[in-house]
Amino acid sequence: MFWAIAGLGAAGALILVAGLAVFGYFEPSPPSASLHATVTGIVAYDPRSHRVAGPSRTRFRPDEDPAAVVDWSALPARLTVVAGWYDENGQPLALAGPGSPRALPHIVPLSDQPGRLIPAGTYTFVVGREGGGRLTEVLARVHVEVVGT
Amino acid sequence: MTRPPPAGGGPGMAAATPGFGRHDGRMTALATVILLSAAFLAASVTGSLVGSGVALIDLAAIVTTLLIAGLTYLVAWTFNRFVGDRRRRHRNLVVATIGLGCVFVLFLTTVAGLITIGDLAGLAAALPFSAFAILVLRAVQRNRKEPWRLTLVAVGWGGVVATNLAALFEGVYGVLITAHLIPGPGQGIATAFAAGLFEEGGKGLAVVFLYLLARDQFDDVVSGIVLGAAVGVGFNLIESVGYMSSGFLAQLWIRQVVGLFAGHATYTALTGAGIGAARQQSVAWRRWVCALSGFVAAVAAHFLYDAVTFTQLFPSSGNGLVDLFVLYPLQVACLDGPWTAALIVLLYVGLRREGAALRTELAGESATGLGAIVPAEVAVLVSPRWRAHQRWLALRRRGWRSFRRQARLQRAQLDLAVERWHRARQEIDQPLAAEAHLRERVLQLKAAAQR
Numbered sequence: 001m002f003w004a005i006a007g008l009g010a011a012g013a014l015i016l017v018a019g020l021a022v023f024g025y026f027e028p029s030p031p032s033a034s035l036h037a038t039v040t041g042i043v044a045y046d047p048r049s050h051r052v053a054g055p056s057r058t059r060f061r062p063d064e065d066p067a068a069v070v071d072w073s074a075l076p077a078r079l080t081v082v083a084g085w086y087d088e089n090g091q092p093l094a095l096a097g098p099g100s101p102r103a104l105p106h107i108v109p110l111s112d113q114p115g116r117l118i119p120a121g122t123y124t125f126v127v128g129r130e131g132g133g134r135l136t137e138v139l140a141r142v143h144v145e146v147v148g149t
Numbered sequence: 150m151t152r153p154p155p156a157g158g159g160p161g162m163a164a165a166t167p168g169f170g171r172h173d174g175r176m177t178a179l180a181t182v183i184l185l186s187a188a189f190l191a192a193s194v195t196g197s198l199v200g201s202g203v204a205l206i207d208l209a210a211i212v213t214t215l216l217i218a219g220l221t222y223l224v225a226w227t228f229n230r231f232v233g234d235r236r237r238r239h240r241n242l243v244v245a246t247i248g249l250g251c252v253f254v255l256f257l258t259t260v261a262g263l264i265t266i267g268d269l270a271g272l273a274a275a276l277p278f279s280a281f282a283i284l285v286l287r288a289v290q291r292n293r294k295e296p297w298r299l300t301l302v303a304v305g306w307g308g309v310v311a312t313n314l315a316a317l318f319e320g321v322y323g324v325l326i327t328a329h330l331i332p333g334p335g336q337g338i339a340t341a342f343a344a345g346l347f348e349e350g351g352k353g354l355a356v357v358f359l360y361l362l363a364r365d366q367f368d369d370v371v372s373g374i375v376l377g378a379a380v381g382v383g384f385n386l387i388e389s390v391g392y393m394s395s396g397f398l399a400q401l402w403i404r405q406v407v408g409l410f411a412g413h414a415t416y417t418a419l420t421g422a423g424i425g426a427a428r429q430q431s432v433a434w435r436r437w438v439c440a441l442s443g444f445v446a447a448v449a450a451h452f453l454y455d456a457v458t459f460t461q462l463f464p465s466s467g468n469g470l471v472d473l474f475v476l477y478p479l480q481v482a483c484l485d486g487p488w489t490a491a492l493i494v495l496l497y498v499g500l501r502r503e504g505a506a507l508r509t510e511l512a513g514e515s516a517t518g519l520g521a522i523v524p525a526e527v528a529v530l531v532s533p534r535w536r537a538h539q540r541w542l543a544l545r546r547r548g549w550r551s552f553r554r555q556a557r558l559q560r561a562q563l564d565l566a567v568e569r570w571h572r573a574r575q576e577i578d579q580p581l582a583a584e585a586h587l588r589e590r591v592l593q594l595k596a597a598a599q600r
Contacts, residue, residue, distance in 0.1 A: 001370060001426050001429070001495070001498065001499070001502075002426060002430065002435055002438070002439060004426075004491075004494075004495060004498075005370075005422060005423050005426045005438075005439045005442045005443060005446075005495075006438055006439070006442050008419065008422075008423075008442060008443070008446040008488075008491060009423070009438070009441060009442020009443065009445045009446050010442070011446065011449070012442070012445040012446035012447075012448065012449030012450065013445050013449070015449040015450075015452065015453050016342075016445070016448065016449050016452060019338055019341070019342060019452055019453075019456060022334065022335075022338055023335050023338045023339060023342075025335075026331065026333055026334045026335030026336075026338070027330055027331055027335035027336075027339075084332075086332035086333075086336075088323075088340075089336070089337050089340055089458075089459040089460075090330070090331075090332040090333050090334070090335070090336030090337045090340070090459070091332075091337070091459070091461060092332070092333075119395065120395075124328070124332060126331075126332050128331065128332075134333060135331045135332060135333055136331070137331070138331055138332075141328075143328065
């Protein structure tokens with residue numbers, strides 16, 4: 001019994017070490033503080049007219065579509081960046097890029113489908129530097145709450 | 150050979166299986182409660198400062214409880230100044246403390262209610278499945294069942310206390326750590342790690358407290374697996390109801406059918422298996438290795454499942470029904486299945502060893518000739534079916550009181566055999582005197598049965 005339990009513990013320890021190694025690969029080092037993108041606001045978006053309206057806020061209803069308005073001017077054109085919305089587990093929901101900041105849209109909506117209800121929860125808009133097919137550095141981040149009615 | 154009865158037998162005797170709260174472990178339990186309370190307060194304050202909703206609720210509840218506690222004890226103290234009788238003064242303080250305990254339980258239940266978003270329909274739908282799981286767990290423990298009160302404490306801790314602890318610590322971790330990570334697999338893995346650590350930590354504490362305070366009912370790996378799984382079932386019940394607000398039938402299927410014995414029940418049963426195995430080690434370092442191994446296995450199993458889910462490593466068909474009824478059960482079978490299978494093997498081996506040990510000790514006790522167990526009773530006591538048959542006969546012949554008396558006698562006889570088993574395995578530091586006390590109890594019950 002002792003060795004059976006110890007064996008399960010050893011297997012568990014191996015899994016956790018492997019998890020730490022994968023985490024270290026995707027979260028390589030603290031980001032440099034030299035570059036920052038500017039998110040000028042999160043506003044309500046109309047998927048039909050592709051326009052934004054109203055003031056910037058961080059709480060939305062499920063029938064509202066939040067969109068980030070980004071000012072790309074502070075980032076150098078040679079940089080490859082991605083702008084996108086992510087769920088609470090870091091899964092991408094809507095992405096713009098990768099590409100040069102000059103080539104990316106100023107408005108990035110969470111959803112582009114008219115009439116779609118967005119599940120309640122916390123969503124994060126992130127502008128990040130891209131390299132090797134993944135985000136390597138976060139240049140701007142805004143959290144938004146979608147609150148169920 | 151006749152074994153002389155051990156000396157002593159009064160309260161405070163050294164025993165392998167002392168009663169609730171009488172073991173040396175109560176001081177460790179008290180220290181753990183103080184540490185846990187300090188961590189709870191620190192997390193509530195920190196979380197409130199960074200805007201965590203759960204932390205704000207917990208902090209408000211802590212402040213309210215402390216205020217009520219202060220006022221209650223002030224009133225009790227003032228009242229007691231005019232009471233001359235020491236016993237009445239003591240009783241007043243006990244009543245005040247019980248009242249405060251009720252306030253604290255009410256606060257924890259309220260938070261659990263918030264986690265379930267007050268979904269009473271979800272609770273009503275999920276409850277029969279969880280109740281079924283508890284009945285199965287008790288049926289599995291065929292040699293010596295835990296008392297219902299311990300099983301319900303385990304379920305209650307899982308549903309009310311562990312959910313609160315997990316929500317608080319995961320919320321604070323999310324705001325302080327996860328929110329600042331690069332979105333993607335790294336963030337998913339960090340979230341999975343937090344879920345494994347804080348949820349298994351909160352649930353595992355229940356098993357630790359039962360081991361420290363109710364060691365007379367905590368025998369071996371079987372007790373650990375059953376009580377650990379019961380904690381997991383309680384946690385799973387409240388978590389299921391919380392998730393059912395976003396997909397009633399799908400979540401009921403996922404969490405209360407496919408994941409009823411996998412998932413939380415399996416993870417905490419791993420912690421329980423470790424502590425149960427530690428219970429049967431006579432050397433300190435082996436006890437620590439067992440307890441830590443069980444907990445590490447529980448955290449890893451939980452982490453593995455969540456990491457694969459959060460990083461979407463498991464394939465999806467794109468068809469909701471195929472995902473729900475084929476791929477999701479497959480994912481559970483692949484990720485949780487091996488751990489559940491390992492637990493079933495441990496349970497099987499544990500039950501066999503327990504049964505063999507009971508047979509040996511019952512025969513040994515009957516050979517002493519002291520009368521607590523006679524040779525003819527051994528065959529009945531080792532078989533759950535024959536024990537049930539004997540109780541049924543008592544019910545049919547002499548009614549309910551006789552049935553209960555028979556059940557108590559069987560229980561006391563098994564307690565005596567288990568006590569002998571623990572002593573034979575040298576699972577105590579000092580020679581014990583509890584056997585004589587237990588033997589006396591059996592003889593009293595036998596005498597009462599013959600009246």
